[in-house]
Amino acid sequence: MIEATHLTKRFGDTIAVDDLSFTVRPGVVTGFLGPNGAGKSTTMRAIAGLIRPTSGTTRVNGAPLARHAAPITELGTLLGPGLAHPGRTARAHLLALAATHGLGSARVDEVLQLTGIEAVARRRVGTFSLGMHQRLGLAAALLGDPQTLMLDEPINGLDPDGIVWVRRFLRTLADEGRTVFLSSHLMSEMAQAADHLIVIGRGRLIVDAPMAEVLAGVGTPRVLVKTPDATRLAAALAAPGVTVTSLASGELEVMGLDAPAIAAIARDRDVLLHELTTRTASLEEAYLSLTDSTLEYAAADPAA
Ligand SMILES: Nc1ncnc2c1ncn2[C@@H]1O[C@H](COP(=O)(O)OP(=O)(O)OP(=O)(O)O)[C@@H](O)[C@H]1O
Incomplete structure (x- = not known):
């Protein structure tokens, strides 16, 4: 479970996140959408404890992440490109991460297998394709067997096989009762991957509703x-x-x-x-009608 309560984050004069409250529940895949600059990454970084909110709070599995004795066992994250050293093998990278949290090599081998990269576990990360990098990032997120996963653009740059794999993988994790929270710019993918949607614009909540409700609410069937x-x-x-x-x-x-x-x-x-x-309307149509007035950098209307 992830909770944001009146979360606000300012960077100088910019309000990146503006009094945002929502709950991400276990057992379903929740998609996080919003135009560029809407505040998605800032929200996720605040939840992960990487930035301090200006005001408001975030909780993971009932408490602020820093209050948990072992955060890695509560929240697994994929936030931007991983920090794996290109000269290291995938397995060495995961072993180093595991060691800092008192986890053994058995768990490393498990997550390598879960994410389907055992065959390349002894290859240098620098030789990895984007798809393998994403799988390695997911393997790292899963190391602590966390109840909650938060993934920023996990399907960015993946080929169709990789996208289908990630979608099924996230579904399995949610079916196990975990909380899965992901952002993506790919609407058709999000429509297939997520059961529930949280949409923000200019740092504020626009929609927090089941996918079916969002799609049904737009246009005439x-x-x-x-x-x-x-x-x-x-x-x-x-x-x-x-x-x-x-x-x-x-x-x-x-x-x-x-x-x-x-x-x-x-x-x-x-x-x-x-x-x-x-x-019914596509998620793209629904999304456009929802975020119409909240685009931070709306293209100038040539007719205006
Ligand atoms: N470290 C920072 N310093 C100053 N401004 C920032 C910083 N991080 C984000 N911002 C600003 O906060 C706003 C929200 O940015 P954020 O990256 O959270 O949006 P986003 O929804 O993740 O966008 P995108 O879809 O483009 O990744 C933007 O106006 C951005 O320029």
């Missing part, structure tokens, strides 16, 4: 209908408040009626349906 009898069905669906559009693919796009209502009308008119698909 559309239903795509595939039928060999599109003309007849379109005529049957026509009613005030209902918009039926014929798509180039031959499908109908219906707004103003949900899938069960369309199915019932089709049955009454003896129209055969091949497909009926409800489309």
